[in-house]
Amino acid sequence: MFRTTELSDPRFETGNLRYITVKTPNLKGRGDICVFVPPLDTLANLPLVILLHGVYGGSWVWTQKAGVHLSAWQMMEGGEIPPMVIAMPSDGLWGDGSGYVPHNGHNFEKWIIEDVPMAVMANITSVDKKSPLFISGLSMGGFGALRLGVKYRERFKAISAHSSITDLDQMALFVEEPLEGYLQEDERENSVWSLIQDNPNSLPKLRFDCGTEDLLLEYNRKLHQQLQDKRISHVYEEFPGGHQWEYWSEHVKDTLRFFGGTIDQYII
Template identity: 25%
Template structure:
């Protein structure tokens, strides 16, 4: 017995010594996650796509451990690197974990300028290649069959769950995004409640048909446009992709409206309504859209978190508030929490 105690004591002393004399690089590696690139073949898009993955610091040290997953979607004209290079999401995750927050895998896919939906109309590959000014190869950007919702919800989730040590159920899976990605996060969570249990939107395009006639009046229901021509004028700087994704008539836009999707889910499967969180800057051009969806969710008695902060539609705002959505998702996806 004395021999065993002496051996154990020596092992502990050796471990303590090794920790004390670890190089700064080694100490840093023990407390920070790592970012890597991966790819998948998407049956929904019929092309190969790239995605970026943040793995928590303990991922390599604890090979039997499984993790919740948060999916973070970029905005229009963005790419899969935006959340790391512009939003410093990896540093935000490291800080949250260092402060005692739960660890998660974070997946950031390439969503093109897709609005994360199945498109209402098709554009030919030739036309797409002529119009595309993106740096990525046209073969990956100009997809032959734009089912971007199934690409994220089915193909990407299946790839991540088969390649990484995830908690592969809706209870441990959330989604978030900014601007176009905020729309994607909310609409995907509402349309695929079997996949995600929580969704967060920063500055989301979340009430696309909201009428532009004056500021939103929270004392009465939102007013919506009845003519897509008005949308073409209002969103002319986004119009290269909007009519393909949403359609050229209000029927196509209404089918993709988060408020209407939430109303349908509340009627048919309220038990699987995802936890929702919306935030937006007071100087953001989508402020009224977020207020309108907030009003609609309140009217439906759908529980959700809502916040307005100083700021505009830019990376200064998103960098400041991504720690909040990460912490909110982490708390809901952790074991023992209620989404």
């Protein structure tokens, strides 16, 4: 499956977090995944949430800047959401951000779609091929979640995104690498809306949100309006806040609730 795999030792893990590093041809090297595994026994085929970070980040940022693992476990203990495993991969660590698209000889898309689920299933016994799959992210990761969730709609049960880039040209707001390096030959691949229009009637359940002081607000409002105009079912929400961790650490809980609402409930 992978030429090499390293898995953290339970004796030294904290916060119910596990760490996986695999070597994959898609990255032409190694990729990291931080995984939250709820401390429960005998549960199988748990839902798997793939949670994507934004520019400048890595596999650790969702836990160490938003405490998502703490929020998730508190919500599970309180019965707000069913048990689920959360996989937080690096984006491939190219430049300021890979965009989660193929470019420059690396396939950052296949890393997320193929390698990450396989690496988790190979190392986390509570996740298997029967596990329902979800995808979410923030900013560049929101673009990744929307784009990949829509493109690979048959794989995902639901999509949720925060403060999202909605078109690849918006990467220029954040990265120093030339935009031309990100753009795909098929122009439809550069836009969330273009991919949605390819097959609007078979989308996974979809939600996204944005802060009212966010520099990407108008792009998110435009996507919402496009979906409304075509009567495509979705949830769009706005909350006070900007493009910052205080916003994402709070509203990732909305994502977990949204995903949890699509899952048959377990009792802890």
